[in-house]
Amino acid sequence: NLILAFESSCDETSVAVIEDGQKILSNVIATQINSHKRFGGVVPEVASRHHIEQITICIDEALKEAQIKTEQLTAVAVTYGPGLVGALLVGVAAAKVFAYANDLPLIPVNHMAGHIYAARFVKPIVFPAMALLVSGGHTELVYMPYENEFQIIGETRDDAAGEAYDKIGRVLGISYPAGKQIDELAHQGKDNFHFPRAMIHEDNLDFSFSGLKSAFINTVHHADQIGETLDKADLAASFQQSVIDVIVQKTLTACAKLPVKQLILAGGVAANRGLRETLDKQLAKSQPELDFVKAPLKLCGDNAAMIGAAGYVAMNHHIFADANLNAEPSLEFDWVPDAVK
Numbered sequence: 001n002l003i004l005a006f007e008s009s010c011d012e013t014s015v016a017v018i019e020d021g022q023k024i025l026s027n028v029i030a031t032q033i034n035s036h037k038r039f040g041g042v043v044p045e046v047a048s049r050h051h052i053e054q055i056t057i058c059i060d061e062a063l064k065e066a067q068i069k070t071e072q073l074t075a076v077a078v079t080y081g082p083g084l085v086g087a088l089l090v091g092v093a094a095a096k097v098f099a100y101a102n103d104l105p106l107i108p109v110n111h112m113a114g115h116i117y118a119a120r121f122v123k124p125i126v127f128p129a130m131a132l133l134v135s136g137g138h139t140e141l142v143y144m145p146y147e148n149e150f151q152i153i154g155e156t157r158d159d160a161a162g163e164a165y166d167k168i169g170r171v172l173g174i175s176y177p178a179g180k181q182i183d184e185l186a187h188q189g190k191d192n193f194h195f196p197r198a199m200i201h202e203d204n205l206d207f208s209f210s211g212l213k214s215a216f217i218n219t220v221h222h223a224d225q226i227g228e229t230l231d232k233a234d235l236a237a238s239f240q241q242s243v244i245d246v247i248v249q250k251t252l253t254a255c256a257k258l259p260v261k262q263l264i265l266a267g268g269v270a271a272n273r274g275l276r277e278t279l280d281k282q283l284a285k286s287q288p289e290l291d292f293v294k295a296p297l298k299l300c301g302d303n304a305a306m307i308g309a310a311g312y313v314a315m316n317h318h319i320f321a322d323a324n325l326n327a328e329p330s331l332e333f334d335w336v337p338d339a340v341k
C-alpha cells in the first residue's frame, strides 16, 4: 500500500509518500514561515499564493525522493479541514486532479486526526487511547475508544496553547511562531512570577489560556511603566510552567477517569521539551501501566506524512471522497455516540 498524501491547511505545503501507513518514504515540507514572520502571524492570502507555487514542486520531489512511479501508488490522501479555506483548497484541488488523472481513490483526512496518527510512526496505537492534542489552533483531550473514533472530552474555552505561546512571544519580542524559542528560553529561567493556573482545580477537562496571557502581558506592561526590566528567561519559564501544570493535571485526570491503555501526545506544541519531560515523569509516577507515545519531534508540526498515516486508517474504514470533495475550514471530528463513553 502506497499513499501519496497532501497537507496545505496552514503555512506548510507538504507532500509525502507513505508505505502501509507507517513507513515514510518521503515527506517534503515547504514552509512559508519567513513570508509570514514580518506580519506576526499567518496571512491567509499570502499562504494560498505560496501553496499554489509550491504544490507541484512538492509532488515531484516527494515521488522522486521516494523513488516511486505514479503507477505504483494505491491512493491519494488529503487534508480537507480544519484550516484556512484558501490554503486547504489548494491541496484539495491538487489531490483531486492527481487522483482523477491517475485513476486513484481519494481519501479525505481531518488535519487533527492526522496530528494524532503521527504517533503511528513510533508504534501501533492501542485502544482505548487518549490523545492530548496541543497545537496552534486546538487544545483538546480526545478519547478514542476504537480506531478512527474521536470523542472530544475536554477542550480550550478560549485560546489554544500554541496561540498563547505565539501571543506572548510578541510581547517578548520573539517572532512567529514563538513556541520553540520560548521553550528554550524557559529552560534558562525560573518560575518566579507564579502566574495563575486557570481551571486547574475545576471538575472538568477544559482549558483556558487567555487569563494567563493577560496576566503575562499586564506584568510586562506594569514593569515597563515603572521603568523596571524583567528577566525574559524567568518570564518564559513562569509562563511555560503554568501551561504545563494545567495541561498535565487535566491529562492525568482524563486518563484516570476512562479505561485508557495509551496516551498520545500530538500537535505542534507536543514538540515542547518541558511538556514531554513533565508528562514522562508524572506518568511514570502516577500511572506507570499507561503506555505513553509522543509524536516524533519532526512530525509534531504540520506535515503530509501524518496525513498519509491517518489516510491509511481511513482507507481501511472505506472512507473515500469523490470529485465533490470541498475544503471544510471548521471541520470537526465525527460525532461518536455517548454509549461508548
Ligand code: ATP
Pocket: 009, 010, 082, 083, 111, 115, 134, 135, 136, 137, 138, 161, 162, 163, 165, 166, 177, 178, 179, 180, 181, 183, 267, 268, 269, 270, 271, 272, 273, 300, 301, 302
Ligand atoms: P492546528 O493544527 O490546530 O490547525 P497549526 O497547524 O497552525 O494549528 P501546528 O503546526 O500543529 O499548528 O503547531 C504550531 C504551533 O506549535 C505554533 O503555535 C508554535 O508556536 C507551537 N510550537 C512549536 N514548537 C513548540 C514548542 N517547542 N513549545 C511550544 N509550542 C511550540
Ligand code: MG
Pocket: 010, 011, 012, 301, 302
Ligand atoms: Mg504551521
Ligand code: FE
Pocket: 111, 115, 135, 136, 268, 301, 302
Ligand atoms: Fe496543525
